[in-house]
Amino acid sequence: MSKAVHAKNLNIYYGSFLAVEGVDIEIKPKTVTALIGPSGCGKSTFLRSINRMHEVIPGARVEGSLTLDGKELYGPGVDPVGVRRQIGMVFQRPNPFPTMSIYENVIAGQKLNNKRAGKKATDELVERSLRGANLWNEVKDRLDKPGSGLSGGQQQRLCIARAIAVQPDVLLMDEPCSALDPISTLAIEDLINELKTDYTIVIVTHNMQQAARVSDFTGFFNIEGTGKPGHLVEMDETKTIFSQPKQKATEDYVSGRFG
Amino acid sequence: MSAPTTTPTTVTPSTRPVRQLGDRIFAGSATGAGVLILIVLAGVAVFLIAQAIPAFTASPEELPGGRNLAVYIGPLVFGTLLSALIALVIATPLAVCVALFITHYAPRRLAQGLGYVVDLLAAVPSIVYGLWGVAVLAPASLPFMTWLQDYLGWIPLFAGPVSATGRTMLVVGVTLAVMILPIITAVSREVFLQTPKLHEEAALALGATRWEMIRMAVLPFGRSGIISGAMLGLGRALGETMAVAIILSGSGIITFNLISSSNPSSIAANIALQFPDSTGVAVNTLIASGLVLFVITLLVNSIARWIINRRREFSGAN
Ligand SMILES: Nc1ncnc2c1ncn2[C@@H]1O[C@H](COP(=O)(O)OP(=O)(O)O)[C@@H](O)[C@H]1O
Ligand SMILES: [Mg+2]
Numbered sequence: 346m347s348k349a350v351h352a353k354n355l356n357i358y359y360g361s362f363l364a365v366e367g368v369d370i371e372i373k374p375k376t377v378t379a380l381i382g383p384s385g386c387g388k389s390t391f392l393r394s395i396n397r398m399h400e401v402i403p404g405a406r407v408e409g410s411l412t413l414d415g416k417e418l419y420g421p422g423v424d425p426v427g428v429r430r431q432i433g434m435v436f437q438r439p440n441p442f443p444t445m446s447i448y449e450n451v452i453a454g455q456k457l458n459n460k461r462a463g464k465k466a467t468d469e470l471v472e473r474s475l476r477g478a479n480l481w482n483e484v485k486d487r488l489d490k491p492g493s494g495l496s497g498g499q500q501q502r503l504c505i506a507r508a509i510a511v512q513p514d515v516l517l518m519d520e521p522c523s524a525l526d527p528i529s530t531l532a533i534e535d536l537i538n539e540l541k542t543d544y545t546i547v548i549v550t551h552n553m554q555q556a557a558r559v560s561d562f563t564g565f566f567n568i569e570g571t572g573k574p575g576h577l578v579e580m581d582e583t584k585t586i587f588s589q590p591k592q593k594a595t596e597d598y599v600s601g602r603f604g
Numbered sequence: 605m606s607a608p609t610t611t612p613t614t615v616t617p618s619t620r621p622v623r624q625l626g627d628r629i630f631a632g633s634a635t636g637a638g639v640l641i642l643i644v645l646a647g648v649a650v651f652l653i654a655q656a657i658p659a660f661t662a663s664p665e666e667l668p669g670g671r672n673l674a675v676y677i678g679p680l681v682f683g684t685l686l687s688a689l690i691a692l693v694i695a696t697p698l699a700v701c702v703a704l705f706i707t708h709y710a711p712r713r714l715a716q717g718l719g720y721v722v723d724l725l726a727a728v729p730s731i732v733y734g735l736w737g738v739a740v741l742a743p744a745s746l747p748f749m750t751w752l753q754d755y756l757g758w759i760p761l762f763a764g765p766v767s768a769t770g771r772t773m774l775v776v777g778v779t780l781a782v783m784i785l786p787i788i789t790a791v792s793r794e795v796f797l798q799t800p801k802l803h804e805e806a807a808l809a810l811g812a813t814r815w816e817m818i819r820m821a822v823l824p825f826g827r828s829g830i831i832s833g834a835m836l837g838l839g840r841a842l843g844e845t846m847a848v849a850i851i852l853s854g855s856g857i858i859t860f861n862l863i864s865s866s867n868p869s870s871i872a873a874n875i876a877l878q879f880p881d882s883t884g885v886a887v888n889t890l891i892a893s894g895l896v897l898f899v900i901t902l903l904v905n906s907i908a909r910w911i912i913n914r915r916r917e918f919s920g921a922n
Contacts, residue, residue, distance in 0.1 A: 429808065440802040440803055453820065457810055457811055
């Protein structure tokens with residue numbers, strides 16, 4: 346559990362359009378890394394390349410090297426499906442399966458792995474995952490109800506429970522709070538703080554206070570203009586990025602003097 | 605409703621009464637259309653019942669066949685249901701597969717072409733399918749039906765003896781299946797295309813293969829659409845006249861033997877074949893059988909509605 350992610354000179358394309366260029370980044374195990382930057386600079390694109398969700402889009406591809414604890418994720422013979430089972434993802438908009446109950450949602454990943462566990466073990470897994478996502482007390486009496494009946498914040502925590510139920514090595518989050526109210530946002534931020542004892546977490550966020558609150562490291566992505574590829578400008582400890590960044594562009598962005 | 609017309613209002617935005625009028629017209633015409641449909645439906649029912657009553661009250665000797673009404677209509681109902689059921693059982697899984705292939709497996713160019721072909725097939729008149737069934741499918745399927753009799757003859761469905769002309773219930777079922785395949789495919793394809801990307805990606809990100817993603821996200825989402833499509837197809841198969849009339853010469857028996865030469869006809873085909881030569885109570889009898897078909901169709905649709913509504917809570921529509 347909890348592995349390191351290492352990208353070397355990663356170029357990410359949509360067809361012939363180079364969206365993100367030359368990313369070098371080292372993400373340490375059991376840390377929270379925040380990715381910040383203006384809209385359209387390729388944060389989501391980079392994040393989705395880590396669990397090979399990028400190539401789901403027709404024509405999308407990746408060049409360069411991306412490793413998980415030294416193992417090449419884009420090597421020949423590596424199955425993207427296997428990669429996604431190791432690297433969990435939480436999306437911007439909560440997306441529990443509407444046709445499944447809360448219980449079924451949590452074990453959806455386990456079912457894919459074809460692990461036939463007994464009723465008792467499965468119940469335990471559901472409780473452990475929901476507790477891990479700070480949702481257990483709110484839903485324990487209605488596990489058989491549809492997940493889509495929960496509030497937005499609860500749905501997002503259900504998605505986190507679903508992601509951690511398969512005990513991934515890395516957890517990716519793409520602006521997980523942007524569709525949520527402040528209270529739910531706080532709940533998720535607390536949760537991220539607890540989860541980092543077990544998981545490597547990479548979180549994209551629009552909100553710099555959030556990056557400062559939850560992350561150990563921060564990477565700043567930027568783009569020179571529309572149609573140009575995005576770059577990773579700087580990556581450092583979060584407090585360094587927010588107090589004395591090395592690059593001028595980073596300083597402008599974090600101090601709000603951007604554009 | 606009391607409108608404050610006497611109050612001197614000077615600041616009322618001028619667009620408001622207009623929009624209210626528009627709303628009222630729309631609401632009125634929508635309600636009107638709905639009521640009209642109900643009236644037409646009720647009219648049809650009243651006509652059928654009124655015209656069928658003489659057949660119910662007539663003595664058995666006056667009816668065609670000279671036995672009572674149930675003996676006359678029974679085999680027709682059976683033939684109607686059996687042929688439509690065979691068609692549905694063959695066509696639905698096939699249609700879902702074709703729709704899934706078009707939406708989730710085929711390269712974009714091929715998918716578009718296939719989509720057009722399917723839509724075109726849905727527009728082919730049923731008489732064409734009927735002719736194809738008689739001229740091509742019936743003779744061509746003889747070896748297959750002989751094989752069925754030889755190897756699966758212990759199943760009552762394939763007991764035989766195989767009809768020499770190949771004009772059997774099985775051929776009718778397959779012809780109807782080909783006929784309703786496009787409509788079920790078209791409806792299923794439309795709903796599959798509307799599966800939210802959000803849920804497809806949720807499944808993929810959990811490590812689902814494409815097929816697992818389809819089972820987790822696409823099929824549950826498209827379930828009510830598949831049922832709707834299947835019911836449209838079933839409705840078409842139940843009411844299909846020409847294809848059945850051309851292929852089968854009905855003999856008023858009830859049998860599950862699908863490949864022999866004696867088969868029940870269907871309600872619609874029987875009406876089409878008998879109506880020109882019928883007079884008096886015979887016409888009323890045919891209309892009575894039409895009433896039964898009407899009721900069957902209503903029942904089928906109600907059952908479909910019920911299936912769709914049963915798990916509404918989980919449909920993702922909230
Ligand atoms: N599905 C797609 N097809 C083509 N281009 C895309 C697609 N998604 C994103 N892009 C482009 O890639 C660039 C980076 O987008 P994105 O990663 O979404 O940025 P961010 O998440 O930082 O806002 C943008 O120029 C965007 O237009
Ligand atoms: Mg984004």
